Each structure stands twice: as structure tokens, then as C-alpha cells.
Amino acid sequence: MSAIIEIENVVKTFGGIQSVKALDRVSLSIRAGEFVVFLGPSGCGKSTLLRMIAGLSQPSGGTIRVEGRLLRGRDPAVGMVFQSYTSFPWLRVDENVGFGLDLAGGDTRLRHEKVKDVLDRVALTRFAKSYPAQLSGGMQQRVAIARALAVEPRILLMDEPFGALDALTRVEMQTFLLDMRSKDRKTIVFVTHDIDEAMLLADRIVVLSPNPGQIAEIVDVDIPHPRTVDQTERADFTQLRHHLRRLLFSMVRNAA
Amino acid sequence: MTAYSIKEEAEMLAAPKREKTPAVELISIRRPLAGGISLTLSSLFFLVLLALWGAVSGSGLVSDFFLPTPLQVVQASWRLLYAENFVGDIGVSVYRVFIGFSIAAAIAVPLGVLMGSVQFFRSLLEPCLAFTRYMPATAFIPLLVLWLGIDDTQKFAVIFVGTFFTLTLMVMVSTLAVPIALIEAAIMLGATPLQLVSRVIWPAAKPAVFSDLRIVLGWAWTYIVIAEIVAASSGVGYIILSASRFMDTATIFVGIISIGVIGLISDVAFTVAARMLFPYLSSNRS
Ligand SMILES: Nc1ncnc2c1ncn2[C@@H]1O[C@H](COP(=O)(O)OP(=O)(O)O)[C@@H](O)[C@H]1O
Ligand SMILES: [Mg+2]
Numbered sequence: 109m110s111a112i113i114e115i116e117n118v119v120k121t122f123g124g125i126q127s128v129k130a131l132d133r134v135s136l137s138i139r140a141g142e143f144v145v146f147l148g149p150s151g152c153g154k155s156t157l158l159r160m161i162a163g164l165s166q167p168s169g170g171t172i173r174v175e176g177r178l179l180r181g182r183d184p185a186v187g188m189v190f191q192s193y194t195s196f197p198w199l200r201v202d203e204n205v206g207f208g209l210d211l212a213g214g215d216t217r218l219r220h221e222k223v224k225d226v227l228d229r230v231a232l233t234r235f236a237k238s239y240p241a242q243l244s245g246g247m248q249q250r251v252a253i254a255r256a257l258a259v260e261p262r263i264l265l266m267d268e269p270f271g272a273l274d275a276l277t278r279v280e281m282q283t284f285l286l287d288m289r290s291k292d293r294k295t296i297v298f299v300t301h302d303i304d305e306a307m308l309l310a311d312r313i314v315v316l317s318p319n320p321g322q323i324a325e326i327v328d329v330d331i332p333h334p335r336t337v338d339q340t341e342r343a344d345f346t347q348l349r350h351h352l353r354r355l356l357f358s359m360v361r362n363a364a
Numbered sequence: 365m366t367a368y369s370i371k372e373e374a375e376m377l378a379a380p381k382r383e384k385t386p387a388v389e390l391i392s393i394r395r396p397l398a399g400g401i402s403l404t405l406s407s408l409f410f411l412v413l414l415a416l417w418g419a420v421s422g423s424g425l426v427s428d429f430f431l432p433t434p435l436q437v438v439q440a441s442w443r444l445l446y447a448e449n450f451v452g453d454i455g456v457s458v459y460r461v462f463i464g465f466s467i468a469a470a471i472a473v474p475l476g477v478l479m480g481s482v483q484f485f486r487s488l489l490e491p492c493l494a495f496t497r498y499m500p501a502t503a504f505i506p507l508l509v510l511w512l513g514i515d516d517t518q519k520f521a522v523i524f525v526g527t528f529f530t531l532t533l534m535v536m537v538s539t540l541a542v543p544i545a546l547i548e549a550a551i552m553l554g555a556t557p558l559q560l561v562s563r564v565i566w567p568a569a570k571p572a573v574f575s576d577l578r579i580v581l582g583w584a585w586t587y588i589v590i591a592e593i594v595a596a597s598s599g600v601g602y603i604i605l606s607a608s609r610f611m612d613t614a615t616i617f618v619g620i621i622s623i624g625v626i627g628l629i630s631d632v633a634f635t636v637a638a639r640m641l642f643p644y645l646s647s648n649r650s
Contacts, residue, residue, distance in 0.1 A: 194549035208553030
């Protein structure tokens with residue numbers, strides 16, 4: 109398969125009196141349809157890298173290409189789901205989901221059908237007329253996912269989207285994401301610092317280490333789909349978990 | 365909310381017979397009071413003030429030349445309303461405040477949103493506005509009389525000078541408070557810069573801007589009274605001034621209280637309007 113995202117020697121420094129090198133010469137190529145997880149301790153530059161793929165921030169050095177195009181700002185092929193709840197509070201759920209479609213304009217009836225379809229996919233049809241503040245955290249993140257999906261991006265970036273959710277809702281959302289992906293093979297780049305979440309979701313785990321942010325290791329997760337949370341008890345999962353845990357803990361120890 | 369109910373349940377299990385004393389209940393920190401209690405409290409405080417005033421002014425300790433009795437004030441308002449077209453004067457003042465404040469708001473709100481959205485305009489204008497804001501509007505009144513005379517234009521100008529600069533800065537701050545995450549989410553959905561302002565920043569900032577307007581409108585009343593006291597032949601300020609010439613303290617009281625009442629009415633109007641304009645703010649789950 110061809111590369112849909114190509115990251116080449118990307119460097120990111122944040123200016124200021126004490127400049128911080130958040131990422132140092134990161135190179136990575138992501139294939140179309142792949143589910144890649146960036147895993148690493150807090151502060152290792154996961155969000156920084158993801159935001160650059162989103163076009164929300166520019167690399168200080170190196171290049172990022174999406175579908176062969178050199179990235180300069182947001183690319184229509186790329187959608188994003190954030191960690192914090194970013195639903196527009198003044199819009200009802202269906203208006204939130206249709207937001208991107210409304211921006212682009214076009215046939216109203218088609219837009220309505222599209223919104224209905226996406227709401228159905230994230231099981232929020234019943235809450236179409238609610239305001240985001242009336243929904244639980246998990247439902248709000250489903251709105252965010254639906255809103256991103258409605259404009260049909262080929263690449264979906266997710267920055268710790270379930271980080272603020274309680275453990276049970278989290279598993280429910282992971283299952284939902286796996287299920288969604290089995291039906292529609294988007295390229296997904298997902299950020300987390302949770303080892304189990306990474307293993308459950310990823311085709312490939314990119315482990316980042318801090319100071320400065322670099323790729324420490326890339327791990328293929330050869331566990332067949334469809335995956336379920338129960339499988340995380342399997343022997344190969346356990347082995348991988350030990351390996352990743354040792355890797356991450358060594359980073360945290362070195363930093364201390 | 366849930367933390368409370370769990371704790372309450374635990375307490376009830378531990379001591380099922382113990383009743384909480386209502387007094388303690390009434391002053392719990394950040395706990396809402398039952399429907400009628402709030403209103404009762406507010407009315408009660410007004411009544412206490414009124415009683416205090418009546419007691420002091422009726423006791424003979426203070427001459428009614430300085431402090432009229434509530435009854436004298438009621439009589440004065442009766443006379444003003446029925447013999448002297450006080451409603452007309454209130455109307456004139458309301459009209460002046462309305463026009464002056466509307467002009468200020470019509471420029472301040474878009475300008476503040478622009479300054480809160482585009483750094484270029486903030487850098488360009490903020491220092492100048494912050495500087496102008498500290499010049500007391502009242503000091504401009506003689507100058508405005510000189511430039512504009514003493515007709516309504518001068519009143520509008522006083523209110524404009526008194527409210528415009530601060531309102532612009534307040535709207536800017538409210539606009540800056542819009543979470544960057546909302547803006548970035550919209551960028552990722554393909555919003556153009558213009559759409560970011562019209563479809564994200566403005567709707568997100570609107571409730572805060574609305575509350576800025578409510579606060580600054582209150583100040584407009586201070587400025588109109590000063591402007592009318594300095595130079596006018598109608599309006600609530602003028603009534604206060606002419607009453608003071610005749611040392612008619614009761615009428616001065618009527619003037620002052622009526623402005624308080626107008627303020628209260630406009631505040632309630634704003635609150636009701638906000639509830640209708642921003643229904644999503646009152647539908648929170650938690
Ligand atoms: N806007 C910024 N300005 C300055 N430093 C930043 C900024 N964003 C991130 N950083 C720094 O870059 C490093 C990586 O941050 P981030 O990408 O958020 O890490 P992660 O998402 O892995 O927790 C951190 O040291 C952080 O302090
Ligand atoms: Mg992060």
C-alpha cells in the first residue's frame with residue numbers, strides 16, 4: 109500500500125526565552141487504511157506531531173506530505189477529534205454534526221440526509237435535538253467524531269479523544285471505534301498514553317520518547333481483527349504489554 | 365450534585381432521626397435555595413431598608429429637610445407623576461440613554477470582536493483605548509457643551525464617551541475568552557477566517573458580550589444624570605437639579621429611586637432576553 113502521510117525529518121521548536129525542542133528529526137510514513145497509534149509519556153510531543161499533521165501548526169524543519177501534497181495548513185483530507193469537548197454549545201447535536209457540511213454549502217436535503225446517516229452510525233439519532241451540555245462525556249465525544257466524519261475525511265486524527273472519560277465509557281468508546289473502523293477503512297492516527305488502548309486499537313504503535321521528542325520504537329500489532337477488549341488477556345497481548353510498559357517506564361525514570 | 369446526595373444518604377443512614385436545622389441549610393456554600401426563598405429574601409431586605417428609613421426619618425432625629433419620610437417621597441412622586449409630567453422626563457432620559465448607548469454599542473461590539481479575533485487590530489487599538497478609558501467621561505462634559513451645545517446631541521455624546529471605550533475593551537476580553545479549541549475544531553471542518561468569526565467566535569462570545577452590555581448600560585445612567593444636571597431643561601437629572609434649587613429633598617429622592625427602578629427593570633429585561641436568546645445555557649446537565 110502507498111503512503112498517505114509522509115513525515116520527513118520533522119523538527120519542532122517552541123520559541124520563547126527558553127526555547128523547547130519538542131520534536132527532533134522525526135520521520136514516519138503512514139499507509140492508507142492503517143491505524144497508527146502514537147504512544148508515549150506526557151510531554152513527549154505526541155500532540156505536537158499530530159497538530160502538525162492537522163496543519164494547525166507548522167514544522168520548524170522538515171516536511172509533511174498528505175496524499176503527496178506538501179502540507180500548508182489544514183488539508184481537506186484530514187479531520188480531527190480533540191481531547192477536550194469541542195462541540196459548539198449553542199448548536200444542537202444535529203447542527204453540530206452538520207457544521208462542516210453547512211460551511212461548504214450545497215444541497216440542503218443532501219446535507220440533512222448525510223447528518224441523519226452519520227448520527228445513526230454513532231447511535232445518537234435519539235439525541236439529535238439535544239444541546240451538547242445535556243449529553244454525557246462519551247456522547248459528546250461521539251458528537252465530535254460524527255462531526256469530523258460528516259465531511260468525509262480520508263484521514264482521521266484523534267488526540268487522546270477518550271482521555272477525559274471514565275474507564276467503562278472509555279472501553280465502550282474503544283469498542284465503538286473498532287466497530288466503526290471495521291466498516292469503513294479510514295486512515296486513523298490516534299494519540300494516547302494508555303498502553304492497553306494502544307494495543308487494542310493499533311495496527312502499528314509508534315512509541316515516542318521525550319526530551320527531545322523522538323521515535324523510540326515502532327511496534328507492529330499482529331493481532332487479527334475484529335478485536336475485542338477480552339482479547340487483551342491473551343498471551344501475545346500480555347507479552348506486548350510488558351514490553352511497552354518497560355519501554356515507557358525507562359523513559360519516565362530517565363527523565364526523573 | 366451527586367457527591368452531595370451520596371453524603372446526604374450516608375448521613376441519613378447514620379442518624380435517621382436527626383433533622384438538619386434550616387438556618388444551617390440556608391447558608392450552605394454554593395447550594396441553590398428552594399424556589400420561593402430567594403425572592404422572599406430579596407423582598408425582605410428591601411422591606412428592612414424601607415423600615416429603617418421610615419424609623420430614622422420618623423423619629424425626629426434627622427430633620428426631613430435632609431431625610432424625607434417615605435410618605436413624603438410617595439407624595440412627591442404622586443405630585444410629579446400627575447401634576448408635572450414626570451413620565452415625560454423619564455421618557456426623555458430613557459430616550460437619551462437608549463440612543464447614546466445604542467450608538468456606542470453598535471460600534472464597540474463589532475470593534476471589540478474584531479480586536480479579540482485579529483491580533484493586528486488588538487495591537488493597533490488596545491493601548492489607545494486603554495489610555496482613553498482612564499480619562500473620566502465627566503471631564504469631557506464642558507468640552508462637549510462647548511462643541512455640541514446643550515441639546516440631545518451633547519447627551520448622546522456624553523453617554524458615548526462614558527461607555528464606548530470600556531465597552532470595546534470588555535467585548536474584546538469576552539471574545540478572547542472563546543476557547544481556542546472551538547476555533548481549531550472549526551478550522552479542521554474547513555471554516556474560512558470569515559466563517560470563524562461569524563459562525564464560531566461571535567456565537568461563542570455572544571452571552572458574555574450580552575452581559576457586558578448589561579453592565580455598561582448601568583453606567584450610562586450615571587452619565588446621563590450628570591449630563592442633565594450640568595445642562596438640560598428636561599430629564600430625570602434636570603428634575604433632580606431643579607428640586608435641589610428649591611431644597612425639595614423628597615423630589616430628589618424620587619429622581620434617584622426612579623433611576624434605580626429603571627435599572628432594575630432593564631436588568632430583568634436583559635436576564636429574560638438572555639434566557640430566550642441562549643436557551644442552551646440553562647439546559648445544562650450538571
Ligand atoms: N504552544 C507551545 N508552546 C511552548 N511549548 C509547547 C507548546 N506546545 C507544546 N509545548 C512543549 O512541547 C513538548 C511536547 O508537548 P506535547 O506535544 O503537548 O506533548 P504530549 O502531547 O506528548 O503530552 C512539551 O515539553 C511541551 O511543554
Ligand atoms: Mg498531548
